[in-house]
Amino acid sequence: MIAVSEVLSFYGRHRLKILRSSYVLLLFSTLYGLSGSKSVSKAVKRVEKRDSMHGGEAGAGGSDFGIYSGSEDDSMSDKQSDEDENEGEMHLSRKKKTDTRQHSQRKHNHQRLDFLIKLILRDKKFILLFLTQAVLLVIRTLLSLRVATLDGKIVSSLVKAKYSKFIKILGNWMLLGIPASFVNALIAYMTRWCSLTINKILTTYMLGKYLANHHTFYAVAASSTASEVQDNLTKDIAAFSNTVSSLLNQLLKPMLDLLLCSFRLLNSNSSFMGEGTLALGLVVHISNQLLRAVQPNFTKLIMKRSTMESWFRSLHSNVHAHNEEIAIMRGQSNELTTLDYSFYELVLFMNREIKKRFAYDFASSFIIKYSWGAAGLVLCSIPIFFRDKIAIASEDVTADFITNRRLLMTASGSLGRFVELKRSIQQLRGVWLRLKRFDELLDSHSGAQESRSDDGVTIEYDQKRIKFENVPLVTPADQILIEELNFELNHGDHLLIIGPNGCGKSSLFRILGGLWPVRLSLEGKPTRIVIPPGMNDDECSIFYLPQKPYMGNMTTFREQIIYPDTVAQFERRFHGNYGKGDKHLAKILSTLELEDLISENMALVMVNASDNGGGINSPVKPRQAFDIRRNWSEELSVGVQQRLAMARMYYHRPKFAVLDECTSAVSPEMEQKMYLTAQRLGTSLISVCHRTSLWHFHNYLLKFDGKGGYKFEHFDPQERLANENKLMELNAILDQQVPMWEKRLKDLTVARRSNIIRRSQSELIQPPSPPKNSPDATKMPLSNGQRLPANPVAATQPSKINSKLLRSSDSQEKTNEPVNNI
Numbered sequence: 001m002i003a004v005s006e007v008l009s010f011y012g013r014h015r016l017k018i019l020r021s022s023y024v025l026l027l028f029s030t031l032y033g034l035s036g037s038k039s040v041s042k043a044v045k046r047v048e049k050r051d052s053m054h055g056g057e058a059g060a061g062g063s064d065f066g067i068y069s070g071s072e073d074d075s076m077s078d079k080q081s082d083e084d085e086n087e088g089e090m091h092l093s094r095k096k097k098t099d100t101r102q103h104s105q106r107k108h109n110h111q112r113l114d115f116l117i118k119l120i121l122r123d124k125k126f127i128l129l130f131l132t133q134a135v136l137l138v139i140r141t142l143l144s145l146r147v148a149t150l151d152g153k154i155v156s157s158l159v160k161a162k163y164s165k166f167i168k169i170l171g172n173w174m175l176l177g178i179p180a181s182f183v184n185a186l187i188a189y190m191t192r193w194c195s196l197t198i199n200k201i202l203t204t205y206m207l208g209k210y211l212a213n214h215h216t217f218y219a220v221a222a223s224s225t226a227s228e229v230q231d232n233l234t235k236d237i238a239a240f241s242n243t244v245s246s247l248l249n250q251l252l253k254p255m256l257d258l259l260l261c262s263f264r265l266l267n268s269n270s271s272f273m274g275e276g277t278l279a280l281g282l283v284v285h286i287s288n289q290l291l292r293a294v295q296p297n298f299t300k301l302i303m304k305r306s307t308m309e310s311w312f313r314s315l316h317s318n319v320h321a322h323n324e325e326i327a328i329m330r331g332q333s334n335e336l337t338t339l340d341y342s343f344y345e346l347v348l349f350m351n352r353e354i355k356k357r358f359a360y361d362f363a364s365s366f367i368i369k370y371s372w373g374a375a376g377l378v379l380c381s382i383p384i385f386f387r388d389k390i391a392i393a394s395e396d397v398t399a400d401f402i403t404n405r406r407l408l409m410t411a412s413g414s415l416g417r418f419v420e421l422k423r424s425i426q427q428l429r430g431v432w433l434r435l436k437r438f439d440e441l442l443d444s445h446s447g448a449q450e451s452r453s454d455d456g457v458t459i460e461y462d463q464k465r466i467k468f469e470n471v472p473l474v475t476p477a478d479q480i481l482i483e484e485l486n487f488e489l490n491h492g493d494h495l496l497i498i499g500p501n502g503c504g505k506s507s508l509f510r511i512l513g514g515l516w517p518v519r520l521s522l523e524g525k526p527t528r529i530v531i532p533p534g535m536n537d538d539e540c541s542i543f544y545l546p547q548k549p550y551m552g553n554m555t556t557f558r559e560q561i562i563y564p565d566t567v568a569q570f571e572r573r574f575h576g577n578y579g580k581g582d583k584h585l586a587k588i589l590s591t592l593e594l595e596d597l598i599s600e601n602m603a604l605v606m607v608n609a610s611d612n613g614g615g616i617n618s619p620v621k622p623r624q625a626f627d628i629r630r631n632w633s634e635e636l637s638v639g640v641q642q643r644l645a646m647a648r649m650y651y652h653r654p655k656f657a658v659l660d661e662c663t664s665a666v667s668p669e670m671e672q673k674m675y676l677t678a679q680r681l682g683t684s685l686i687s688v689c690h691r692t693s694l695w696h697f698h699n700y701l702l703k704f705d706g707k708g709g710y711k712f713e714h715f716d717p718q719e720r721l722a723n724e725n726k727l728m729e730l731n732a733i734l735d736q737q738v739p740m741w742e743k744r745l746k747d748l749t750v751a752r753r754s755n756i757i758r759r760s761q762s763e764l765i766q767p768p769s770p771p772k773n774s775p776d777a778t779k780m781p782l783s784n785g786q787r788l789p790a791n792p793v794a795a796t797q798p799s800k801i802n803s804k805l806l807r808s809s810d811s812q813e814k815t816n817e818p819v820n821n822i
């Protein structure tokens with residue numbers, strides 16, 4: 001009994017402190033429950049585990065990272081460890097190494113998981129905005145406490161009919177509304193600014209990494225998650241920024257509200273209010289645990305849905321990008337089926353998702369709004385119903401009731417926001433994982449720049465020479481096109497590459513351009529490649545012209561011609577003199593007979609000016625014709641695009657130019673002119689062209705046979721063309737003569753056949769010389785009972801027996817005597 005009374009007296013002395021610390025503890029345990037969702041952590045761990053097992057090979061094969069099959073992963077790791085145990089000591093050490101690697105990989109992944117946060121926290125502007133937001137949130141909470149107190153006083157003065165007091169408090173209440181509204185607006189502004197800042201930080205970082213070098217985006221486009229890149233760079237970053245920026249609002253506001261409101265309630269005039277608030281906190285904590293039972297895994301849901309949406313979007317982009325081909329082939333129904341199927345899958349998934357969300361929304365709405373609200377009202381009503389039985393310090397019960405009710409409503413609203421926060425955190429985690437994966441993908445391919453070749457391969461750079469020494473032509477899918485390629489080309493020489501489709505002509509350019517890694521000779525011979533260094537500010541050593549040139553839409557006409565140079569480089573080249581630069585461009589265009597484009601642009605400028613109220617007769621400067629922006633890839637024909645691409649090459653005047661069927665859509669005369677001008681500008685041509693009319697521009701030939709073989713030789717176009725012509729003549733003769741000879745052969749066969757028939761029939765017809773006294777030799781019966789026809793002409797018509805004989809003699813003839821012997 002003494003002990004109990006001592007405890008009670010201790011409690012009485014330290015009541016407020018005990019209540020406050022218990023409340024803070026309760027609040028933090030609820031908060032911990034928010035982020036520590038087991039399923040989410042499991043999902044994250046599975047991703048890490050799978051990544052470590054695959055050696056962090058992002059994107060390769062892991063197409064659907066929205067679904068994690070934990071059991072598969074577990075069984076895989078189990079199997080692996082079992083094998084290791086059975087393979088003795090040597091394997092044990094290997095296993096140790098693997099474990100260490102996995103451990104470091106896991107550590108690396110943990111660090112990587114936080115890379116976004118680190119990136120954001122490194123930005124001073126963000127920190128400043130974040131702190132300002134925090135301060136504003138504290139001010140808002142203090143203001144709302146003051147408003148709650150005034151609310152209570154207003155109602156109390158109203159009930160007691162104290163009008164002057166009522167007016168005075170109402171005035172205060174309205175005055176308080178000015179800073180409260182200002183702070184609210186400022187918080188919304190800060191949240192948006194914060195989101196924009198995060199978006200800027202992440203987009204700059206990701207885009208910078210994505211377009212850091214020519215390997216990364218080229219390799220990423222070939223990865224299995226390429227369809228998601230667009231969404232990663234736009235939708236995911238935006239979603240992440242929005243959620244993170246409002247996270248402070250969602251987290252800090254309810255926390256401050258809860259702490260301040262509960263402390264205020266603990267200090268309340270009603271002696272039991274403190275304990276009541278704590279009891280209410282306990283109810284909230286327990287019901288929150290119950291809510292977890294029906295809560296779906298939002299991380300998993302958001303990841304799966306995003307992957308499906310990205311796929312659906314990429315299919316749409318595909319239709320858009322190839323609209324002309326699809327439309328001309330009437331392939332829309334095919335595309336509709338594909339799109340329909342992908343959309344059907346998405347809808348099916350979303351149907352399941354909304355069902356899961358429905359159960360959760362029902363439970364959370366009921367618990368937050370009604371259960372907690374009812375508990376709060378019960379707590380507030382106690383001083384009114386049990387006024388006589390409990391000690392109440394204040395006489396103003398109405399004011400107390402209103403204030404407490406307001407405080408409890410605020411606290412319960414805050415708890416509701418906590419529950420919402422839980423959903424936001426899980427969804428944020430889903431986006432976070434997607435961005436993490438994208439970052440890994442970029443990392444794995446940015447490393448490709450260093451591993452641009454196998455160990456042992458020598459890569460040299462020379463402006464005036466291309467040399468392949470024992471270089472195998474191998475595709476990224478490890479398909480060997482040529483086992484070893486050896487050739488050398490000096491600046492001033494011109495190489496023609498010919499061979500059947502798919503033999504590796506373009507693959508050679510991909511290796512030359514550094515898109516595919518240079519592999520070591522398959523026979524272990526020293527592998528060496530000498531290539532031009534590419535493009536830099538001052539000089540261009542190699543330039544590529546594909547069949548379908550890239551036309552950047554909505555860029556200026558000038559940028560089209562100088563691509564890939566920037567306007568700043570153009571200005572540097574012509575010392576800021578646009579007139580001089582544009583004159584140079586116009587000269588190039590006139591060589592390619594593209595002056596019409598300049599006049600067309602001028603006309604468009606005039607039309608635009610008149611549309612904008614400038615008048616059709618307002619003067620147009622030539623510079624404006626080069627400043628115009630158009631949808632170049634859609635508005636120009638392929639032939640004009642090819643000529644414009646050639647203009648680019650003339651502008652850059654490279655040492656070497658790779659022309660991969662880049663003149664297929666221009667007239668033969670223009671084609672000759674293009675090649676001639678390129679050679680006059682001192683560019684060595686490496687071309688793939690099927691037209692023999694271009695052969696005389698080359699003095700070396702690289703011929704692929706399509707079976708892994710090739711021939712590199714000095715090329716005499718005249719001789720080759722003469723041979724080619726001879727070959728063509730022979731082919732023409734053959735084409736003409738073969739059907740004739742075949743017909744003759746057929747006739748001979750028929751003639752021979754009828755000869756045989758006649759011979760065999762005449763043998764049959766010739767009877768053994770009839771006895772001279774026979775009255776009618778023609779009526780002599782045959783051995784099988786048949787009579788010979790009376791009409792000798794009929795003997796030439798094959799009877800049933802004769803046709804049998806004919807057939808057997810025919811087949812005998814076929815097998816014994818070849819057609820040629822006839």
Ligand SMILES: Nc1ncnc2c1ncn2[C@@H]1O[C@H](COP(=O)(O)OP(=O)(O)OP(=O)(O)O)[C@@H](O)[C@H]1O
Pocket residue numbers: 222475476477479481500501502503504505506507508
């Ligand atoms: N990115 C790639 N990944 C894997 N394999 C590829 C890739 N690009 C091309 N290939 C394969 O390499 C082989 C050679 O292709 P390449 O484009 O070099 O042929 P080509 O000789 O230029 O043919 P064409 O005359 O039809 O253009 C083909 O079998 C092709 O399937």
